[in-house]
Amino acid sequence: MDSENGKCPHLAAVLADPTESTALLNRYKTAVRWNAHRSQEVVYPAKRRKIAPPECGLCGIALSRPYACLHCPFAGCWHDKHVKLHLQDTGHDFCTDVKTGSVFCVECDDFIYDSTLSRIHSLVVLAAEERVTNFHVAKRGREPFTPWVPNSQEVAALQRSVPFPCQGRRGLLNLGQTCFMNVILQSFIANPLLRNYYLSDKHNSKMCKIKDCTSCEMDKLYSEVHSENTAAYGPIDLLAKTWRVSSELSGYAQQDAHEFFITALNQIHSTSRGSTSLQCICIIHSTFAGLLQSDVKCERCGKVADKTDPMLDISLELKGETGNEQSLTLASCLRRFTHPEKLGPNEYSCEKCGKASHASKRLSIRKLPPVLSFQFKRFEHNSADKSAARKIEAPVRFPASLNMAPYTTLVMHKQEQLKEGGSAAMSLVPDRALGPEALYEYDLFAVVCHEGGIDNGHYTCFARSQDEWYRYDDDKVTHSTLSACLNSQAYMCFYVKKHIDYKPYVTPSYVVTREQEAVKEKEREREREAARQKEVDDAILGVL
């Protein structure tokens, strides 16, 4: 690339000219939109419908992954360099890979990055996905995304404020075998939903009146991590509060990071706004809570009884994996998790046929949370014999990108239906009504690792800041790579949804509360005024 700041000067020149800019961006939008629609069509084929593919302008071959010129209607092959030849021959500068929206500049001889193009790509793809998403409960379409445009008050507020980066990376001091706590706190810091909540001042620790408030400690933690101080931070108050609230975690012995994770989630939940015992909408439940469904099928009469339970994370068994322990993957663990399990002869009595019968139980995920946390059960505790506890060292391979469709209730049920009907699902999401696939996609953002034995081990973690991976070893923070992270021995993995889903046309609860408060305040003011008037009237009557 020519220019110093990494931007393509040829694109800058085009974008600076209104006519050229409009023409280029329109071609870009068309190419991206074409691909978005086509990929929907392809996944769910209508039997008689054929979609004529574009042909390479040079060799005539049908294109499966067209590269479209952004100056003229030409489309061509990448691998045989046909599109590049076209650009060189015609003097056109740019072409795009319709599948990814990546743009290639023949002058720079490189793929280029531009925020305008990225944004257009995201908006066009999202709009195409919105149109094909069906809600099952409220029979209405998805609310179309509209970018936020600040009103005049907001513009003024933005101009008055001091911007600072919302990328914080800070080591955490080990306060005496507290690496188990530090790794979980780093996973919270790297969690975009939690981070945004606290950075947008949703729980102000300076104004909170709750005693022993863990949510306040989180607020302070985010402030510290995003401050200008880069020296390691010691979360002393948070540790002290945790000891006060959960005696099992107190003391200087090594604790289990997963136990701390669940305890911390419950503590933050109980001290956060919106916290209720059923269908809680506090920040913790909004972020981590999903629903697990268990279907129990009576082998005798075929009746299936289902029940759902809330879950904050998924714990996956490692022990007793038949076959090669070297080939453990997150996907194989999830397949095992959702595989039908035979219940013993007297473990279940069917409602319909009334007999104690053979039954099989199957787990699936009814509702996917925005942040999906996995724990690999490496530590086997034997409550009778403490010395018999052991750690399963076998590494588990996990991906940077995960699609959870095959493990969800609706997809699994549909696949069963298709199998019984004799057809096989050709796509990952077997029915258009259950799509698009993007709804099931997640990106890895943090990994907690454990080295050593059960009682004398050490926790470290990897966490991602945008596209870069960092390794956190208590107070030591080092720049790392995706590969180092994926080759580590994971104990817990954290994934965040690529696209957050929203209920359509809903006013946020805090806005509703604010409006209700305003109405109540007006009512109170009216009552005060009436009372004052009454006093005056009484005083006058008293005089007469």
Place this chain on the structure above:
Amino acid sequence: MAPAHKDGRSAALYPPLRRRMIENGDWDRICARLARELNESGWIDRFKDRSKEMARAAEGNGGLSVEALLAELMPQAEADIPMGVRQEIIGVIRKLLERQIDFT
């Protein structure tokens, strides 16, 4: 390994077969399945990391062109496809083609 469709008898069959597979959506579905298998085996992440770190390492001395990156990594990428995945996908393609081509 040169692409099979470039030589002899296959050269004439390849373009219409390819067109039909793309029209039916079979091409994209098989690609998607291949991508899933490669993701589960760690192949996608491995090459994402390799290409990124190669580009990063070359930043000091003038950078790395797309061509150079592809020239270096494509052979490794092809060789690294797990045998099981390769055979499975070839099997799927073969079954599809058997239904469509008259081999007499």
